[in-house]
Amino acid sequence: MCPIGIFDSGYGGLTVFRSIADQLPQYDYLYLGDNARAPYGNRSFETVYEYTLECVQWFFDQGCKLVILACNTASAKALRTIQQKDLPAMGPGKRVLGVIRPSAEEIGRFTQTRSVGVLGTKGTVSSGSYVTEISNFYPDIRVYQQACPLWVPFIENGDYKNDGVDYYIRKDLEQLFAQATDIDTVLLACTHYPLLEDRIRKYLPEGIALIAQGPIVAGSLADYLRRHPELTNILSQGGSRSFFTTDSVTDFEEHATQFFGEAVSAQHIHLELK
Incomplete structure (x- = not known):
């Protein structure tokens, strides 16, 4: 086997x-x-x-x-x-x-403004791996990252359906879009985050593509x-x-x-x- x-x-x-x-x-x-x-x-x-x-x-x-x-x-x-x-x-x-290379390779199909947001853990963001990999495939794409350190604990503890998590989702998204107003694609660069997808969409500007990795x-x-x-x-x-x-x-x-x-x-x- x-x-x-x-x-x-x-x-x-x-x-x-x-x-x-x-x-x-x-x-x-x-x-x-x-x-x-x-x-x-x-x-x-x-x-x-x-x-x-x-x-x-x-x-x-x-x-x-x-x-x-x-x-x-x-x-x-x-x-x-x-x-x-x-x-x-x-x-x-x-x-x-x-999972990083496949995601970086595909992200260019989704963005029209060539401005992409990446949501991930502190470790993923600090590594700079997405910035490097995306630039290898698409040198014209600008990558803006936002660490979301409390999302995984909420999910792992089973609290991701509670309203308390909305505050942190809204805050982290505001910090992401404060970096650039023309972001049109957001990548969920943590495999936990699809469980928050519906809540994330509530606070995304209209027309933003939200991409899960699976x-x-x-x-x-x-x-x-x-x-x-x-x-x-x-x-x-x-x-x-x-x-x-x-x-x-x-x-x-x-x-x-x-x-x-x-x-x-x-x-x-x-x-x-x-």
Whole structure:
């Protein structure tokens, strides 16, 4: 069995997994949430790299040949180092992909003013990864970032449906648009944020495109697999979905349902917690 691995520091990657499973239902999947060490957003580059590498190695130990980092912080702070430094020593045929490059590659299709807003965690914003990647594909696009440090805690605690979160959404959006009045496209650069999509839209100016990453990443993965038949041919296609967490199984199953859109059954794994 050679499943596709999907990783996140917590639950947010399940929104990406949902889109991938809907578009590519035939493959076997393993999902791992490193909930015991979440959130990653405010941790150092070195710590995020160490945690992410440990989880990637776990996937490879389970027989995965392809791992998707469905986590913006891990993609921003760990992906490049893992690809360049670690993968060559891990044996041939192993791949690790992230969510930033596909999102950056597609963003140009949505903006007419060539002025884009990016909403993310403090770690993702401070890394500058979106500014760099978008400029690589579209040198003419201006990128304005806004960190939203309280959105993930609201979501993880199950408080995202309460009116209290509206204050922070409105404030963060005001700070984003204070940077530029011609922003016409806003990217949700955190996989948790789709759960706030309806509330975010309430405070967006009319006509603004609000982009979630799940469908973009799913489409990019489908294209990647078409271009790499040597990988596609070894991936197992039993349609199975297995979920793992480094923390409480009960808590994971309760929260995961909100992100994945259906009930899940999880297993606990132990990693060396630091």
